[in-house]
Amino acid sequence: MPSDDMVDLVPQYPEAAVRRPRGPDGKPLPRELVVPGQVLAEDGNVKPGMGAYREGGRIVASTLGIKNVAGGYASVIPLGGQYIPRVGDVVIGRITDIGPSNWLVDINSPYPAPMHVNEVPWHVEFGETSNFLKPGDAIIVKIARVTESKRVQVSMQGPGLRKLQGGQLLEVEHSKVPRIIGTQGSMISVIKKYTGCRLVVGQNGLVWMDGTPEDIGLAMEAIGLIVEGAHAYGLTNKVKEHLQRAKGIDPVKEAEEEARRAREEQERRAREEAERRARDEERVRQDREKAEQARRERDERDARRREEERARIERERPRDTVEEEDYLDKATDDELCRDADPGKQGLVTVLSPDGESLMVLDEEELAECPPEKKEGQGQGGEGQEGRNADDTQEGQ
Amino acid sequence: MSDPYSNMKLVDENGVRLDGRRLDELRPIRIEAGVLNRADGSCYLEWGNNKVLVGVYGPREVHPKHMQNPLRGIVQARYNMASFSVSERKRPGPDRRAVEISKITSEALEAVVLVDQFPRTTVDVYIEVLEASAGTRCAGLTAASVALADAGIPMKDMVVAIASGKIGDHLALDIGRAEDNFGQADVPFGVIPRTGEIVLLQMDGHLTKEEFETVIEMNMRAAMQVYELQKAALVRRYSAFAGLAPGEESEPAAPAAAPVATGPMAAAPVAELGHPEGFKEPLAPPPVDAKVEAVLVEGEAAPEVEGEEVEEPNGDDEASSGGGY
Numbered sequence: 096m097p098s099d100d101m102v103d104l105v106p107q108y109p110e111a112a113v114r115r116p117r118g119p120d121g122k123p124l125p126r127e128l129v130v131p132g133q134v135l136a137e138d139g140n141v142k143p144g145m146g147a148y149r150e151g152g153r154i155v156a157s158t159l160g161i162k163n164v165a166g167g168y169a170s171v172i173p174l175g176g177q178y179i180p181r182v183g184d185v186v187i188g189r190i191t192d193i194g195p196s197n198w199l200v201d202i203n204s205p206y207p208a209p210m211h212v213n214e215v216p217w218h219v220e221f222g223e224t225s226n227f228l229k230p231g232d233a234i235i236v237k238i239a240r241v242t243e244s245k246r247v248q249v250s251m252q253g254p255g256l257r258k259l260q261g262g263q264l265l266e267v268e269h270s271k272v273p274r275i276i277g278t279q280g281s282m283i284s285v286i287k288k289y290t291g292c293r294l295v296v297g298q299n300g301l302v303w304m305d306g307t308p309e310d311i312g313l314a315m316e317a318i319g320l321i322v323e324g325a326h327a328y329g330l331t332n333k334v335k336e337h338l339q340r341a342k343g344i345d346p347v348k349e350a351e352e353e354a355r356r357a358r359e360e361q362e363r364r365a366r367e368e369a370e371r372r373a374r375d376e377e378r379v380r381q382d383r384e385k386a387e388q389a390r391r392e393r394d395e396r397d398a399r400r401r402e403e404e405r406a407r408i409e410r411e412r413p414r415d416t417v418e419e420e421d422y423l424d425k426a427t428d429d430e431l432c433r434d435a436d437p438g439k440q441g442l443v444t445v446l447s448p449d450g451e452s453l454m455v456l457d458e459e460e461l462a463e464c465p466p467e468k469k470e471g472q473g474q475g476g477e478g479q480e481g482r483n484a485d486d487t488q489e490g491q
Numbered sequence: 492m493s494d495p496y497s498n499m500k501l502v503d504e505n506g507v508r509l510d511g512r513r514l515d516e517l518r519p520i521r522i523e524a525g526v527l528n529r530a531d532g533s534c535y536l537e538w539g540n541n542k543v544l545v546g547v548y549g550p551r552e553v554h555p556k557h558m559q560n561p562l563r564g565i566v567q568a569r570y571n572m573a574s575f576s577v578s579e580r581k582r583p584g585p586d587r588r589a590v591e592i593s594k595i596t597s598e599a600l601e602a603v604v605l606v607d608q609f610p611r612t613t614v615d616v617y618i619e620v621l622e623a624s625a626g627t628r629c630a631g632l633t634a635a636s637v638a639l640a641d642a643g644i645p646m647k648d649m650v651v652a653i654a655s656g657k658i659g660d661h662l663a664l665d666i667g668r669a670e671d672n673f674g675q676a677d678v679p680f681g682v683i684p685r686t687g688e689i690v691l692l693q694m695d696g697h698l699t700k701e702e703f704e705t706v707i708e709m710n711m712r713a714a715m716q717v718y719e720l721q722k723a724a725l726v727r728r729y730s731a732f733a734g735l736a737p738g739e740e741s742e743p744a745a746p747a748a749a750p751v752a753t754g755p756m757a758a759a760p761v762a763e764l765g766h767p768e769g770f771k772e773p774l775a776p777p778p779v780d781a782k783v784e785a786v787l788v789e790g791e792a793a794p795e796v797e798g799e800e801v802e803e804p805n806g807d808d809e810a811s812s813g814g815g816y
Contacts, residue, residue, distance in 0.1 A: 128726055128730065130640055130721075130725045130726070131603075131640050131646045131647065131648055132646075132647065132648030132649055132685055133722075155648070157605055157645040157646060157647065158640075158643055158644070158645050159640045159641065159643055159729065160643075173643050174643060174729060175532075175641075175642065176642065176644065177531070177549070177551070179608075179609065205549065205550045205551045205609060205611075205612040206552075206611070206612075207552070243610075244562065244610045245609065245610050245611060270643075
């Protein structure tokens, strides 16, 4: 079951949007209210943000609200107006109509938002839509698509998106939602803590809460306080005090209790941290030892292998080379010739006079060959005549 | 001449009109924003003896659907005169005149509302004339733009409308009832004062080209004054939102107008804009007449009273904001 915690679901607003600007003397500056048509900035580098537009080199407010010029943008934090859906917003919707393959969801905006059966976490057969969601059911949905002509589609697929069972809905202005959530969800967690209510805040200004009737009443009161004093600073503390009073909690005792719990928690964490660190260190040490051992073994093995290799080379190489050289030095040509093909009886291998090639002649050829013609004969047997004939023809 | 009123003197030798105004003087104007809790935005305006109440809803879905524009929103203004708004009971319901005024008002407002930001929607503007005394369409348009801003609707700027004309052979600013009935010409005129963009222009009667240009010039100048009143009304309505932290609220140096007196608003006298009753007196025209001076002195002489009166509407504002205006 996904958590009820809207803090997880709702995108956090930049703190600068609500933090009060301070003057050079450290005193908070009064916030400036602007009306449509009021010039926000004359600087050409500033871009128009929400609630502002560019007119020539100037940025002009288009909505009533609080002036906010920061980070290269001039914008207006609106004080009211209708909720205009934006993709990704998590909103609370109410089913207003059912089709065979879709539901129509009222998201408290000028645009109705259809939700197709493919966008729900269940498998819904055609025409079976009313078995899942009926008119009046409240659901948490996310704005899936918004076209240019503001055709909206919502989806119920995603963490925390679901049908809301029981509880109550409260409608507030969507411009107050950031205050209800608070910085990093501070306000909403205060309300949850003291009322024990389950609370979901949609970006469209619908708030769902569930708990005992008294707690719901208290939560509503708190939200009323926020809406009423949305412009005030220190609102979270104000709401906290109100809830503490209503619940009869002594803030001093509670603070002590909280401090004690925080201390315990801190100690526990420190202890755990120390244990964890010790474990980590031990593991690191063991790992290091193991690595060292492995390295040593590898080195030894390598050294041994290198030694063997060297020995083998020593054993084999010198003998071959020495014998060969000696033999070549000492051998006569005849011996060489004979040795060249000792298996063939009756054939004599002779070095050609230029010493480059070997000729193989049988003994008869050798005998026929006059010593000075040995080369010519040596060129080879039967092809000799033909080649001579060719030469003759060429000569002729 | 057969006209029994032909010798009616609308302007005396000293250039003073029937109601004691000079030729270039506006009637007293009072604007209050956010007076209705159920409407998205609202405005109550008194302009001389005119009393106009405007409620704004939207942007919201257009019905009937065929009037939807897939590319941009529309503005639907409805001008309606209450049956008790004139001395002889007016038959209720829209007549030719009301339909015409509704149309030109819608068109004037559509020129300033950023309609392309919310396609397929409508902004409904209901202008109810509770009491009529010449220049109701201008009063209605002036109030409507304040109500639109109050509703948080994105708009380029606010519109000011004003009707000047020719009475007793004199050109006069802001025609009153008798002047309208017995005068020679009447030029209702709507403008965005900051840019000078004209969004409404009609004429009843005859003017030479030079006279017409002078009338436009007069209207332009007076529109700037009304514009400041519009802004001041919104600022007064929402000053709590720009106000100080809870601990500082009770400080004497926290009058509503103080944190927001910027730009052209800073130049406006506080007695006129900051005092809840201050806008009842006529705008100080050059030269300042004795009546206005007296009120100014009164305002200064009773600062404690002023402080109390300032606080109360602020408290109301905060309380009413919880109701989801």
